[in-house]
Amino acid sequence: MKAFTYERATSTAQAAVRAASVPGAKFIAGGTNLLDLMKIEIEAPAHLIDVNGLDLAKIEPTPDGGLRIGALVRNTDLAADAGVRRDYPVLARALLAGASPQLRNRATTAGNLLQRTRCPYFYDPDQACNKREPGSGCAALAGWRRMHAIVGTSDACIAAHPSDMAVAMRVLDAEVETMRADGSTRRIALADLHRLPGATPHLETTLDAGELITAVVLPSPPGGTHVYRKVRDRASYAFALVSVALVRQPDGSGRVALGGIAPKPWRDEDAERALASDPHAVVDGLLKDARTSPDNAFKITLARRTLDAAIADARSAR
Amino acid sequence: MNESDAMNPARREALALGRDMLVGGAAACWAGSPSARAASPRRDAPVMRKLTLRVNGAAQALELDTRTTLLDALREHLHLTGTKKGCDHGQCGACTVIAGGRRINACLSLAVMHDGDEVTTIEGLGKPGHLHPMQAAFVRHDAYQCGYCTPGQICSSVAMLEELRHGIPSHAAADVAAAPAWTPDELRERMSGNICRCGAYSNIIEAITEVAGAQP
Ligand SMILES: Cc1cc2nc3c(=O)[nH]c(=O)nc-3n(C[C@H](O)[C@H](O)[C@H](O)COP(=O)(O)OP(=O)(O)OC[C@H]3O[C@@H](n4cnc5c(N)ncnc54)[C@H](O)[C@@H]3O)c2cc1C
Ligand code: SF4
Ligand code: FES
Ligand code: FES
Numbered sequence: 454m455k456a457f458t459y460e461r462a463t464s465t466a467q468a469a470v471r472a473a474s475v476p477g478a479k480f481i482a483g484g485t486n487l488l489d490l491m492k493i494e495i496e497a498p499a500h501l502i503d504v505n506g507l508d509l510a511k512i513e514p515t516p517d518g519g520l521r522i523g524a525l526v527r528n529t530d531l532a533a534d535a536g537v538r539r540d541y542p543v544l545a546r547a548l549l550a551g552a553s554p555q556l557r558n559r560a561t562t563a564g565n566l567l568q569r570t571r572c573p574y575f576y577d578p579d580q581a582c583n584k585r586e587p588g589s590g591c592a593a594l595a596g597w598r599r600m601h602a603i604v605g606t607s608d609a610c611i612a613a614h615p616s617d618m619a620v621a622m623r624v625l626d627a628e629v630e631t632m633r634a635d636g637s638t639r640r641i642a643l644a645d646l647h648r649l650p651g652a653t654p655h656l657e658t659t660l661d662a663g664e665l666i667t668a669v670v671l672p673s674p675p676g677g678t679h680v681y682r683k684v685r686d687r688a689s690y691a692f693a694l695v696s697v698a699l700v701r702q703p704d705g706s707g708r709v710a711l712g713g714i715a716p717k718p719w720r721d722e723d724a725e726r727a728l729a730s731d732p733h734a735v736v737d738g739l740l741k742d743a744r745t746s747p748d749n750a751f752k753i754t755l756a757r758r759t760l761d762a763a764i765a766d767a768r769s770a771r
Numbered sequence: 772m773n774e775s776d777a778m779n780p781a782r783r784e785a786l787a788l789g790r791d792m793l794v795g796g797a798a799a800c801w802a803g804s805p806s807a808r809a810a811s812p813r814r815d816a817p818v819m820r821k822l823t824l825r826v827n828g829a830a831q832a833l834e835l836d837t838r839t840t841l842l843d844a845l846r847e848h849l850h851l852t853g854t855k856k857g858c859d860h861g862q863c864g865a866c867t868v869i870a871g872g873r874r875i876n877a878c879l880s881l882a883v884m885h886d887g888d889e890v891t892t893i894e895g896l897g898k899p900g901h902l903h904p905m906q907a908a909f910v911r912h913d914a915y916q917c918g919y920c921t922p923g924q925i926c927s928s929v930a931m932l933e934e935l936r937h938g939i940p941s942h943a944a945a946d947v948a949a950a951p952a953w954t955p956d957e958l959r960e961r962m963s964g965n966i967c968r969c970g971a972y973s974n975i976i977e978a979i980t981e982v983a984g985a986q987p
Contacts, residue, residue: 454838458818459883485879488840489860501837503884529873533939538948549942553964554931556861558873559880689942689963 455497462504465632465667473634473663475500480665482525483559485552486568493576495585509667512536518673521630524563524666528618529554531562541671543679543698547621550683553690563666566619566629566646567658570612570716571692572601583609584654598748600692604740605715610654611744614647614717615692621681622669623718624698624710630668633661640670647717654716677702678767682759683712695755701767705729709760711739714752732764733757822886826851827895835882842866842877845892853893853922857966864965867923867930868892874930876964893922896929904985905929908978916969924965928979931961935983953983 462468462480472478477499481487490496509523512534520541522531531537532548552560574580574592581590593601593611602613627643646658660666680699685691693713701707706729710720724738736757743753817836824831824844831849842859845851845868857865859878866877869891897903902910905925915921935957940947943960951957958979959972967975 456815456817457837459820459837459881481881481884483879484881484884485861485876488879488881492859501881505884529934529939533937535948538940542947545940545947546942549940549944549947553861553864553876554934554941554961555864555867555874555876555927555964556879559875689960690966 482561482564528557540674546681551617572612610650620712844882912978914974
């Protein structure tokens with residue numbers, strides 16, 4: 454690990470100013486992803502701004518009937534919140550399907566959204582990786598691609614986004630609230646937070662340098678039956694091969710987002726109009742530009758079947 | 772100097788091998804090879820920082836390299852070697868301690884982030900002659916073979932029962948909005964962050980079930 458200086462942030466405004474002005478600065482929240490990557494020097498911040506002391510750990514109702522989730526709310530606490538379990542169960546379910554209880558006790562809302570890919574070549578400094586070292590190539594293209602994305606990829610990178618929570622937040626039309634170094638705040642639709650890799654897979658989000666996430670805002674509850682169905686190589690404590698976040702209304706219509714198959718939570722509001730009449734058409738729409746390899750072509754079939762299973766779950770839950 | 776760099780190469784390789792076998796499915800990735808790590812130049816001198824941990828009830832003043840994890844602070848600086856380092860990457864649970872009342876992976880937390888925090892390790896749960904009920908149950912049920920994962924399993928299960936008592940839900944719940952049930956499926960799912968390379972799982976669950984049954 455590279456040496457670094459360390460400070461505890463005292464206010465959101467000060468944290469944003471420091472992050473933009475101290476060379477090589479990074480925020481640290483739970484640390485469960487950043488510290489992991491620092492140990493193998495894939496991340497090497499010269500300065501850490503510990504945001505854990507900031508007053509961003511509250512879950513509050515919004516005036517229009519939604520929920521404002523502070524950036525520092527731990528994954529455990531968000532999943533355990535009575536309002537989330539009652540009104541946004543797809544989010545509680547997605548959180549509980551991720552990582553382990555120990556990790557969820559530390560992991561934060563903002564850190565979860567900004568966690569980096571689990572592509573094994575990204576983690577191995579001996580391998581070419583455009584995300585880790587722009588222009589070096591992508592070892593995954595000629596490698597083992599079982600865990601990789603099949604849509605939204607490029608010739609430069611085929612990494613999948615690993616977050617379960619983000620898939621549920623996408624299906625809930627969440628927005629991310631931020632503060633920048635000049636003190637200005639803005640809201641970014643979750644759909645616009647993560648970038649597709651294109652020719653620049655090292656640029657992963659639309660945040661400015663030093664921009665601090667302060668909260669995630671959910672609109673009023675969508676109603677319906679909520680399901681988060683995750684398929685993985687073992688029953689727990691493993692990343693998704695394919696996951697489905699489903700909010701299904703009594704008439705069979707609803708919303709669908711997929712995880713494990715793309716560089717960001719994957720949803721298509723046009724395609725999901727077919728949900729009531731022809732669920733496979735929704736998957737076909739979502740995956741119409743899929744580029745697979747023999748290692749991961751199964752994900753197309755698996756996505757269809759996982760959506761079928763999620764719909765069956767929703768039906769039997771009513 | 773970085774603790775993990777100081778580890779002897781044979782041990783590091785043995786651990787890396789064990790880690791891949793244990794948790795390939797969890798993340799399908801592992802620490803960079805030693806060669807790549809050695810090739811990257813040291814950026815600069817260590818940065819030292821003072822902090823206080825309250826470990827098992829006693830205040831411990833330390834001055835540590837900011838890079839020191841909570842796990843290394845406990846093991847290498849406070850010589851509380853009950854807490855184990857399995858993977859050092861959040862993939863096995865051997866390093867589980869209770870910090871601020873919650874079980875966490877001590878390997879994925881910096882000691883400086885815990886300045887002022889209350890930390891309970893396996894040494895703080897009980898001692899020979901005065902075992903914690905969970906420690907006694909693990910002995911009674913022979914809930915280990917090599918014992919390497921055991922301190923993490925015990926700290927984790929003690930905090931897990933507390934989570935259940937507080938109604939924190941798990942992936943095993945049929946209805947996530949309902950109060951969690953004390954079923955074997957719930958206990959298993961809730962212990963999935965602790966991997967046992969010896970596969971002592973059935974006895975581990977028996978030990979935990981006994982303690983859970985005694986104090987719901
Ligand atoms: C073994 C293992 C298994 C896992 N399995 C899963 C899984 O199945 N599903 C899943 O979804 N996740 C999984 N995870 C990942 C885990 O969910 C993430 O590590 C965690 O959510 C990251 O949150 P954190 O608060 O610890 O982030 P940190 O590590 O503290 O930070 C991550 C990034 O976010 C930035 N950041 C943090 N807070 C802010 C802020 N407020 N504003 C701006 N930037 C910020 C940091 O600078 C850093 O770049 C797993 C992790 C491990 C180690
Ligand atoms: S898929 Fe992306 S992250 Fe993985 S090796 Fe290729 S460029 Fe790197
Ligand atoms: S040592 Fe394996 S999780 Fe910490
Ligand atoms: S008893 Fe050996 S690893 Fe669990």
